[in-house]
Amino acid sequence: MQKKIDILSLADQELQTELFSLGFEKYRSKQIREWLWKHAVRSFELMSNLSKEHRTKLSDYFYIPTIELDKKQTSNDGTVKFRFKLYDGKLIESVLIPVEDKERYTVCVSSQAGCSLTCSFCATGKMGLLRQLSVSEIFDQYILVNEECKSRYGKNLSNIVFMGMGEPLLNYKNVLGSIQRLSSEDGPNLSSKRITISTAGISKIIKKLADDNPNVNLALSLHAANDEKRSEMMPINETNSISSLMESLKYFSKHSTGKISFEYIAFEHFNDYASDAKNLVKLCSHFPVIVNVIEFNPVTGVDYEKSSEERINAFARMVRESGVMITIRRSRGKDIDAACGQLANRV
Numbered sequence: 125m126q127k128k129i130d131i132l133s134l135a136d137q138e139l140q141t142e143l144f145s146l147g148f149e150k151y152r153s154k155q156i157r158e159w160l161w162k163h164a165v166r167s168f169e170l171m172s173n174l175s176k177e178h179r180t181k182l183s184d185y186f187y188i189p190t191i192e193l194d195k196k197q198t199s200n201d202g203t204v205k206f207r208f209k210l211y212d213g214k215l216i217e218s219v220l221i222p223v224e225d226k227e228r229y230t231v232c233v234s235s236q237a238g239c240s241l242t243c244s245f246c247a248t249g250k251m252g253l254l255r256q257l258s259v260s261e262i263f264d265q266y267i268l269v270n271e272e273c274k275s276r277y278g279k280n281l282s283n284i285v286f287m288g289m290g291e292p293l294l295n296y297k298n299v300l301g302s303i304q305r306l307s308s309e310d311g312p313n314l315s316s317k318r319i320t321i322s323t324a325g326i327s328k329i330i331k332k333l334a335d336d337n338p339n340v341n342l343a344l345s346l347h348a349a350n351d352e353k354r355s356e357m358m359p360i361n362e363t364n365s366i367s368s369l370m371e372s373l374k375y376f377s378k379h380s381t382g383k384i385s386f387e388y389i390a391f392e393h394f395n396d397y398a399s400d401a402k403n404l405v406k407l408c409s410h411f412p413v414i415v416n417v418i419e420f421n422p423v424t425g426v427d428y429e430k431s432s433e434e435r436i437n438a439f440a441r442m443v444r445e446s447g448v449m450i451t452i453r454r455s456r457g458k459d460i461d462a463a464c465g466q467l468a469n470r471v
């Protein structure tokens with residue numbers, strides 16, 4: 125018997141060609157595309173404007189890969205963490221982060237199962253890279269978390285950040301493919317302004333992103349403002365130094381309408397000194413940027429400690445007084461495994 129085709133992996137034109145060869149009328153392709161991406165149905169049986177004969181033909185020839193909820197944890201602060209199982213049993217995570225008074229409902233999605241970058245403070249980095257996620261596996265995280273958001277808060281998700289497991293710029297094609305589906309009128313029609321890609325910093329691909337999709341926002345996980353400290357935490361810095369990243373971000377800033385931010389996890393007596401704040405301010409002089417200082421969510425087996433509130437506040441004050449926009453993000457979901465990779469690692 126002929127091997128079935130993953131229907132969600134097909135580009136629109138490919139789908140049309142396949143359907144045409146199976147004898148479907150031309151207009152059926154749009155109908156089926158809408159079922160798959162606008163209504164996000166994951167069974168041919170639910171495609172109610174197709175005849176039984178058409179639905180049978182579809183399921184004889186194609187399959188629809190799905191992701192399944194495996195575990196869910198809800199924090200007292202409203203943060204919900206999801207562990208999803210992929211068709212091959214691999215586990216990934218997504219997080220729903222509600223900020224009700226601002227009507228902001230953000231989903232943090234994974235772009236890879238595991239990650240190859242081995243940042244020393246991260247639970248996902250300890251897993252190694254298991255595999256890339258497909259366009260639909262990224263897209264479906266949005267759909268499933270959106271359902272939870274609607275039932276829990278009566279609202280659709282307003283923002284998506286690629287800040288879960290994996291380095292999105294190392295699964296570039298599928299991340300961009302998922303963004304194209306998410307922002308399409310044939311899909312959830314999300315504005316690019318509401319989409320943020322968070323990267324550990326791959327200089328070359330940051331420039332490519334500026335050329336290919338200049339409207340998304342970009343968050344650089346900086347975490348240290350000098351190479352020595354950054355390389356100690358993030359081995360990727362050895363081949364993508366801070367100066368090369370600043371050059372790429374200048375390019376991004378010039379060619380893109382997306383906003384740039386620096387993410388900076390504060391570690392006690394490591395990167396939270398006055399000298400670190402000074403170095404950080406220097407890096408902020410190249411282009412408009414917002415700094416988000418993040419409280420560390422401790423991870424089992426990781427030696428770094430979270431900075432005390434006084435040290436974080438003092439650090440942020442120094443940066444702010446130099447004229448840089450800075451926010452402090454208190455860690456969410458402290459009572460659940462909310463740090464990236466913690467829940468997927470717990471099997």
Ligand code: SF4
Binds near residue numbers: 241247288289291464
């Ligand atoms: S912090 Fe991000 S890039 Fe670094 S190991 Fe974890 S998932 Fe990978």
